[in-house]
Amino acid sequence: MGNKEKSIVVVQLSGGNDYLNTVVPYGDDEYYDFRRTVHIEQEKVLPIDKVYGFSPHMAPIKRLYDQGKVAVINGIGYDNPNRSHFRSMDIWHTAQPDEIGTEGWLGRVIRDLDPSAENVLTGVNFGRGLPRALGVRGVPVASVGNLETYGLFPDIKDESAKKLALDAFAHMYGGVQGKDPVLNFLGQTGMDALKGADILRTAPQKYSSSIEYAANPIAQGMKSIAQVLLADFGTRVFYTQHGSFDTHSGEIATHAKLWDEVSGAVGDFYDDMKEHGKEDEVIVMIFSEFGRRIKDNGSGTDHGSGGVAFLVGGEVKGGMYGQYPSIKEADQLEGDLHFNNDFRSTYSTIVDKWFGLDPVPIVNGQFEQFDLVNA
């Protein structure tokens, strides 16, 4: 089931990305009234039109936007916004704003793409620990901290000592199945881990590219994703995150650096895909758990609601989607932006139009979709 070649890369901006300083309403004087100190000057903005423009630290994304490869989803969010990092992130991960959900939406995508769990690498997370978005019981997902050392015994540096340890491990875990189902399950899981690691570790050797990714974690994460994607292991869902975007203080410098890193990494990734003729087979989705307060606090901004997401890819119909929320005092929601499109509309669009799966059980309901993917 599902469209064979297509994959998604989700980039999570952890901590709450400041929407107003990402897609800047530089043509709206009120922005400068509310943002006395934490703003981006008019002349620095990379204009989209006469009112809105990208942060100057998003030049690679602006370049792709101009080529029609970036969809900007304005005013994305959900009803009764929650301003707790953890809860709001949970909501984005489980697609259940009203109750505490147990299954991740991407875990469900992986399950529907590979219902009999034939490939242990259908979903791969780059980072430690599994994000809830990928968690569904019985759905195997690899979590990779560092592709070069991924797998068992990364702390044994000596190669021959490591080989001895791995051989012993295979002996201990891969023996004949016995009577105890728990020991058998542990044995099987251990062997799966060994197998997945063996496959994944070959990716860097198979890879060659003229793109030079930066040394920061998100750029290296996107490079690892490119390596695994181009190695054709059948991975369809990639996940990674960057942060912290929780800019309560010192926002200007921090936010600039973070977006330099993210947009550089995404731009390089797109170019890498293009170099390998794969830019039409992958979409990068960038999101954050919420936006930030309209009025600044003198040095940063506090937790808010209403945010922005981006989809980047060769098959994305570029442009502005949703509505940029009004920042007028009378239109505010407790000092924050009103959302105007449910994040599950974007999810549904990806699940249905990109993967060809039924979105309703994955995102927990029927949501209007955007026309932003070339089907």
Place this chain on the structure above:
Amino acid sequence: MNKDVSLMAHLMRRAGFGATRNELEGYLEDGYEATVDNLLDPGESGHMPDDIIRRYHVDQSELRQLDGAGAYWLYRMLTTSNPLEEKLALFWHGLFATGYAKLNQARALLNQIEMFRHYGFGSFRDLLVELSRDPAMILWLDNNENHKEAINENYGRELLELFSMGIGNYSEDDIKECAKAFTGWTLGNAEYMSVRASKDSIWPYGRIAWHYEYRADDHDGGEKKFLGKVGNFNGEDIVDIIVTQEATARFLSTRLFQYFASDEVDSDGELVISGMMEAYFQSGYKVSAVLRSLFNSDYFKSDKCMYSRVKGPVESVVGTVRLAGTYQEPTLDVHSLWAQTMFMGQGLLAPPTVEGWHEGVEWIDSGSLVERINFAAKELSDPTKDGVKDIIRRVTSNQKDLSDPEKLVDSCLDYMGPIQVQPDTREGLIEFAESQGAVQIQNGQPDENASIQVARLIGMIASTREYQLA
């Protein structure tokens, strides 16, 4: 392998986080039943004192953030002289699962854990009343939104379903009546706290915690019908009725059995649970009596019960660190231990939902297994750590000839637990020991290379399937 040592090691894996050989020798002097009694009546336990912790960790004064608060509790687990006190608190934390996500204030959770330490061994009735007054719980399950004129059923429902009786033992009407009885059980300073939160979201000067308040004017004092009884019940009255139910005795005994004895309940297990239920009623609902009945049962001491539980991530991390002897003093990277519990799927103080964690084999997937193995292997294969040194000392001093890899493996298995392993596992370990070459002892002392070799074998034992089991 000595049977008494094996049994004591089994008890300590369940009633604690495992034990070093030194600790086991102390417990063995007391004997099994006296050890059970001591564990169940902890008195004042020794542990790393707060003033020492705060001198090294600024964030562990305020304890608002999740990782600092998790690390704070881990220090307690790592250094406590009564491991059952913490193991039982961890049980209640999983059963009455309250999560950070909705609170953004970990101090409130630690206060709840302290309440578990205080009431966790005593009457289940008192524990449920305290739980109903606990500010973190009130917020977590919205009892502050449960009003006389408009009930919110969340706490009332979970009290019956997840905390005391289990589904199928009461009606939807009982839930409503239960919720009504708990109207007015709320927070004294919720408005103040939310104003603080919205005005000052980085809290540079710290935050105070919520406190419980009973508001008689918001309590529904009317007549209620609950589980067949009629009266103008308040919350305590509801708890009084709940604790007399057979379903409650069965629910509590079964959950304790699954946490302390075996993941799966078979017919022998059912008999043990009947005994636990009897102890529950005879003792006036005392949790310590229920546990004593379990730990002293023949079933608990049987081979069948040993290794019949998958260790949870927290017990796995704490057990490994206690065995290695590290983190006994303030250590700057202690937050990384909390992060490890998260990587392995059990973020301490951050259960995913009110249902807690899914335990048993559900702890294990390929990602979490790799995290477990890599953590334990790294921690225990370092010959400079005190606990590892002690194992190496015992292994090398008890054997004149370490060149026989079989004897070396058996000796390491003995002093690390004892741990019993399957034939395949033992073969793999022997193969590994052989491949490293013979261990050389000079004048009864291992040289540096010998220590490294034994430590690597210890790390390999920590990577086995059996090490994942308790």
